[in-house]
Amino acid sequence: MISLAGRDILHHWAKYVFTGVGLGLLIGVTLSMAGIYRGMVDDAQVLLRSSGADIWAVQQETLGPYAEPSNLRDDAYRAILGMPGVAEASNVTYLTMQVRQGERDVRVMAVGSEPGRPGEPPFLVAGRRIARSHYEVVADVRTGFRLGERVRIRRHEYEVVGLTRRMVSSSGDPMVFLPLKDAQEAQFLKDNDAIVNERARTAANPALNRPGVPGLLDAILASQTASRSVNAVLVRVASGHEAEQVAENIRRWKHLEAYTRAQMEEILVSKLIETSARQIATFLVILAIVSAAIVSFIIYTMTLGKVRELAVLKLIGTRNRTIAAMILQQSLGLGLIGFVIGKTVATLWAPYFPKYVLLLPGDAVRGLVATMVVCAIASLLAIRVALKVDPATAIGG
Amino acid sequence: MKRPVLRVVGLSALGLVLLAGFVLLMVRSGPLAPVRVTTAVVERGAFENAVFGVGTVEAERSYAIGPTVPGRVLAVHVDVGSEVSAGQLLAEMDPVELDARLSASRAAAARAVHALAAARAQVRDAAVRQDLAGRNARRYASLGEQAFFSDAAVEAKRQEADSAGAQLQASRAQLDAARMDVERLEAERAAAERQRANVRLVAPVAGVVTARDAEPGTTLVAGQSVLRMVDPASVRVRTRIDQGRAGGVRAGQTASILLRSRPGLTLPGRVARVELNGDAVTEERIVQVVFDEAPKDFAFGELAEVTIATTRGGDVLAVPGAAVHKYAGRRGVWTVADGRADFVPVRTGETSLDGRVVVLEGLHAGDRIVVHSERELGAGDRVSPVESLAEAGR
Numbered sequence: 001m002i003s004l005a006g007r008d009i010l011h012h013w014a015k016y017v018f019t020g021v022g023l024g025l026l027i028g029v030t031l032s033m034a035g036i037y038r039g040m041v042d043d044a045q046v047l048l049r050s051s052g053a054d055i056w057a058v059q060q061e062t063l064g065p066y067a068e069p070s071n072l073r074d075d076a077y078r079a080i081l082g083m084p085g086v087a088e089a090s091n092v093t094y095l096t097m098q099v100r101q102g103e104r105d106v107r108v109m110a111v112g113s114e115p116g117r118p119g120e121p122p123f124l125v126a127g128r129r130i131a132r133s134h135y136e137v138v139a140d141v142r143t144g145f146r147l148g149e150r151v152r153i154r155r156h157e158y159e160v161v162g163l164t165r166r167m168v169s170s171s172g173d174p175m176v177f178l179p180l181k182d183a184q185e186a187q188f189l190k191d192n193d194a195i196v197n198e199r200a201r202t203a204a205n206p207a208l209n210r211p212g213v214p215g216l217l218d219a220i221l222a223s224q225t226a227s228r229s230v231n232a233v234l235v236r237v238a239s240g241h242e243a244e245q246v247a248e249n250i251r252r253w254k255h256l257e258a259y260t261r262a263q264m265e266e267i268l269v270s271k272l273i274e275t276s277a278r279q280i281a282t283f284l285v286i287l288a289i290v291s292a293a294i295v296s297f298i299i300y301t302m303t304l305g306k307v308r309e310l311a312v313l314k315l316i317g318t319r320n321r322t323i324a325a326m327i328l329q330q331s332l333g334l335g336l337i338g339f340v341i342g343k344t345v346a347t348l349w350a351p352y353f354p355k356y357v358l359l360l361p362g363d364a365v366r367g368l369v370a371t372m373v374v375c376a377i378a379s380l381l382a383i384r385v386a387l388k389v390d391p392a393t394a395i396g397g
Numbered sequence: 398m399k400r401p402v403l404r405v406v407g408l409s410a411l412g413l414v415l416l417a418g419f420v421l422l423m424v425r426s427g428p429l430a431p432v433r434v435t436t437a438v439v440e441r442g443a444f445e446n447a448v449f450g451v452g453t454v455e456a457e458r459s460y461a462i463g464p465t466v467p468g469r470v471l472a473v474h475v476d477v478g479s480e481v482s483a484g485q486l487l488a489e490m491d492p493v494e495l496d497a498r499l500s501a502s503r504a505a506a507a508r509a510v511h512a513l514a515a516a517r518a519q520v521r522d523a524a525v526r527q528d529l530a531g532r533n534a535r536r537y538a539s540l541g542e543q544a545f546f547s548d549a550a551v552e553a554k555r556q557e558a559d560s561a562g563a564q565l566q567a568s569r570a571q572l573d574a575a576r577m578d579v580e581r582l583e584a585e586r587a588a589a590e591r592q593r594a595n596v597r598l599v600a601p602v603a604g605v606v607t608a609r610d611a612e613p614g615t616t617l618v619a620g621q622s623v624l625r626m627v628d629p630a631s632v633r634v635r636t637r638i639d640q641g642r643a644g645g646v647r648a649g650q651t652a653s654i655l656l657r658s659r660p661g662l663t664l665p666g667r668v669a670r671v672e673l674n675g676d677a678v679t680e681e682r683i684v685q686v687v688f689d690e691a692p693k694d695f696a697f698g699e700l701a702e703v704t705i706a707t708t709r710g711g712d713v714l715a716v717p718g719a720a721v722h723k724y725a726g727r728r729g730v731w732t733v734a735d736g737r738a739d740f741v742p743v744r745t746g747e748t749s750l751d752g753r754v755v756v757l758e759g760l761h762a763g764d765r766i767v768v769h770s771e772r773e774l775g776a777g778d779r780v781s782p783v784e785s786l787a788e789a790g791r
Contacts, residue, residue, distance in 0.1 A: 013404070122773055126769055126786055131751065132449040133451075134702070347423070
């Protein structure tokens with residue numbers, strides 16, 4: 001038994017392989033698109049995983065700290081720490097900002113956390129953790145910062161002491177971890193001009209700058225520049241306690257909003273990235289349709305190109321099943337080459353995307369099955385044409 | 398027939414190579430690949446620790462110089478930055494009516510002195526009168542016994558003598574009163590002079606003027622300052638140390654101070670005092686650090702970074718801080734054995750400024766541990782040790 005499909009491919013192998021490569025690039029784009037969607041979801045989840053929290057306590061009536069701004073007094077954590085079922089509670093601040101590195105601005109999410117408490121980066125790829133309570137940062141490698149480099153955040157220069165990987169905000173900005181007090185200052189303390197203006201404004205107010213009450217103005221000015229707020233309190237639940245129960249207690253008795261990990265995931269994945277995800281899903285469907293159409297056209301034109309040969313085959317009495325099998329095999333082969341090429345290029349170019357592209361093995365298997373199904377369907381038109389070929393064409397013209 | 402066979406073999410070989418490459422790529426990258434890590438061997442050794450804090454340069458002794466009574470500023474003789482000596486006249490308040498009051502006081506005091514002299518003369522006069530009357534009375538009495546004078550005459554003379562005695566007492570009392578008056582008016586004069594002198598604001602100690610709060614013509618209430626000055630000999634850095642690390646700080650420990658205005662130049666110093674009061678809001682402890690030699694050029698209120706050397710240990714088991722992780726609710730490190738990661742819970746002590754953590758129990762010298770990892774590790778993950786992960790880029 002000789003393989004008709006194999007023979008035919010050998011005959012035009014260059015054309016066949018290059019068509020496969022072309023199709024492969026298209027499949028690569030489709031796989032990357034799926035990877036981008038997975039990457040977006042993973043970005044959102046990595047944020048939750050890296051914070052190491054079971055419950056997020058935030059300002060009442062807000063979806064903070066990632067989806068909405070949230071502002072708490074930084075002593076709220078003490079009240080939460082004393083509640084039953086709470087193993088750890090720590091203050092964190094999150095602020096998306098531009099950090100100056102030489103001539104270049106890097107967009108980052110600055111996370112203020114306390115050493116050894118939830119909110120710290122869980123692992124490093126280089127350097128060490130923050131050991132001083134000021135002026136040290138741990139940055140994600142995506143920021144492009146190097147160990148020992150000095151970067152400027154607001155009014156202070158910081159030394160990069162450690163590097164992390166895959167520590168990103170839900171929108172994919174790399175994170176920079178700094179000591180909590182510095183982060184509070186960066187986020188809540190006004191800049192110098194604003195402070196000076198505010199002082200002048202307060203001093204000009206006769207009710208606050210009263211003659212005969214020395215010290216009143218100083219006291220008011222001092223209270224204006226205090227920065228005693230954080231964005232959220234991360235809570236780790238003690239073993240043997242239900243996160244939902246502890247969150248309910250915080251909501252009820254501390255008058256704060258509290259989200260468990262499942263609720264936070266819901267907020268991040270279904271609310272924050274929903275539109276972008278739908279956008280990508282739509283694109284994915286369009287790409288799949290385009291791929292199917294292209295495979296179908298290629299197989300169709302390849303079949304049209306060998307009408308004469310098909311007529312000869314029919315003339316010598318080849319069964320329809322054999323001819324249909326030949327076209328199907330060629331189509332599936334094209335799909336297989338395309339998939340291998342596509343998967344390879346997707347893997348190779350994934351690191352160069354500006355956002356994280358996550359290629360899951362499950363997605364690859366699903367992609368393979370989908371490619372095969374699409375190729376099989378695409379070959380139907382060509383098979384129909386092939387079967388309709390009149391054997392007389394072989395002799396006629 | 399030879400060429401097609403060659404072509405089949407060639408193409409198959411090419412396909413196989415490509416397929417092998419594809420499979421290799423799938424296994425070497427992505428979730429199926431072993432986690433690349435950097436490792437270190439746990440060693441015993443010296444452990445030096447220090448704590449770090451941020452402080453401001455302040456003078457421990459600072460003085461607000463102002464009037465003790467409400468008034469208007471007449472003149473200010475020094476400016477910010479002036480070095481002044483103890484007792485130097487810095488500013489003057491407008492005396493307004495104080496001069497007139499002082500001369501009234503002086504006149505009253507002088508008058509009291511004269512009144513005292515008059516009282517003295519009166520006493521002398523009364524004494525003389527009393528003496529004469531006494532003698533007369535005695536004479537009359539002895540002559541009366543011999544019946545030269547009637548009893549009535551003798552009694553009249555004794556009465557005269559008694560009156561003169563009483564008058565002497567009265568004039569002595571007046572003399573005392575006049576003396577008191579002199580004292581009172583002297584005191585009032587002194588008070589007026591002190592008050593007059595008080596409008597002169599002088600430096601209590603030698604020092605540097607740091608602020609000029611009022612200009613001539615300004616009206617001040619008691620307690621407001623005209624000038625502020627500090628004693629530069631009492632310069633220190635009021636350092637805030639995180640409560641979690643302040644435990645080992647003691648007075649006398651050496652410190653290095655980095656002033657913000659002079660990056661790159663660390664100045665030696667030492668801990669002068671660990672304050673008993675901490676800051677409950679910022680959760681920091683206040684530590685006063687003095688310079689070994691006060692810098693010439695600095696600003697009060699300037700930010701300074703202070704590093705205080707605290708503990709020194711000899712034979713201590715320490716690991717890089719990046720190696721300590723939290724896994725399944727416990728603190729520990731990942732050890733490497735046969736290419737697989739294994740979690741070992743440890744009890745840790747203090748963390749040094751270079752990021753090393755003291756391990757109190759759980760590890761032994763010679764254990765190989767994971768320091769950095771490409772991603773978060775799980776129990777039993779396959780790991781492949783590499784030199785460095787930093788160059789791995791994204």
